[in-house]
Amino acid sequence: MKKIILTGAAGRLGSYLREPLSKLADVLVSTDLAENVGNLYEGESYVRADLTNFDEIKALLKGADMVVHFGAYGDEASFETILGPNIIGAYNIWEAAAQNGVRRVVYASSIHAVGMHSKMDFIGTDAPHRPDTFYGLAKCFSEDLASLYWDKRGVESVCMRILSCAQVTNARALGTWLSYDDLIHLVEQCISTPTTKFTVVYGVSNNDRVPVDNAKASYLGYRPKDNAEQFAKEILAETPPLDHSDPEHMCVGGPFASVELGNSGLATMNIINDTKKS
Structure with missing residues (x-):
């Protein structure tokens, strides 16, 4: 493969993808x-670009394979905050991909596109959209955009609903x-699978307590190895009884299922910033 574009490279997840993608x-x-992402890997370059600027994105994707x-x-966040980078930005990516003849978009979708489903239902990749927030709504839009651009423009997409x-x-x-x-493995499979058309797959490890079913995306060859059960004894010892009437505990979207629209879903999640340094 000649050229891959990685958006969101300065983010926490992007920081773990840069090195393996540079080898593909x-x-x-x-x-x-x-302004920058630190030291660059062999074969990597960095271009500062705004997802909401179509001309910048079209130029960025020129000559790209994926x-x-x-x-x-x-x-x-507020709908106005989400609108630019998450909705208009998604349109700009797929339209620029189509105009440049890009073969495939591998997209970081989210469980929040289906976040209001019960975690007891063991939903599959064909579960209907049921967003829990404006953030999740934007993921629904992007998944439908990906489907549309496959049907009408022939741009393949894999939408990874990351949990x-x-x-x-x-x-x-x-x-x-x-x-x-497992994230790296998933992205590599989404890139290397010979044909994907429009595909949805859940981004989740091989956890004993997994609430979603990836059976219909098995052709991607994604076989996660890690299992969160290794943390269960310590975590559960520190967890008080959960309120079964609270959507946070009953829906796959977790805290995003219970926050008011426009309010942060990450605020109570204690996300540790372990961004990889290059």
């Missing part, structure tokens, strides 16, 4: 709004954890 193509172009799209506002890609610090994460190693 002759050229990796990392991009974000930050786009790994992780750029976004990464929390619940919880962060250190395990709470009981919910015993089911929703996606380790960084």
Whole structure:
């Protein structure tokens, strides 16, 4: 592969993807709004670009084989805040991909596109959209955009509904954890699978308590190895009885299912910032 574009390269998840992606193509172009992303890996360059600026994105994607799209506002916020980077930015990525003849977009979607489903239902990749926030609504839009651009423009997409890609610090994460190693494996499979058309897959590790079913995306060859059960004894010992009437504990979206629209869903999640340094 000649050229891969990685958006959101300055983010926490992007920081773990840069090195492995640099080994999958002759050229990796990392991009974000930050001034830089530190030291560059062999074959990697960095271009500062704004997702809401179509001309910048169209120029960025010129000559690319694939786009790994992780750029976004990464929390619940007002609709106006979400609109630019998460909705208009998504349109700009897929339209620029189509105009440039990009083969595939590998997209960091989210469990929050279906966040109001019960975690007892063991939903599959064909579960209907049921967003829990404006943030989740934007993920629904992008997934539908991806489907549309496959049907009408022939741009393949894999929409990875990531659950919880962060250190395990709470009981919910015993089911929703996606380790960084499994994240890398998932993205690599989304890139290397010969044909994907429009595909949805859950980004989650091989947890005993996993609340979603990836059976219909098995052709991607994604076989996660890590299991959050190793943290269960310690986490559950520190967890008080949960309120079964609270959507936070009963829905797959967790805290995002219970916050008021526009309010941060990450505020109570104790996300540890362990961004990888290059």
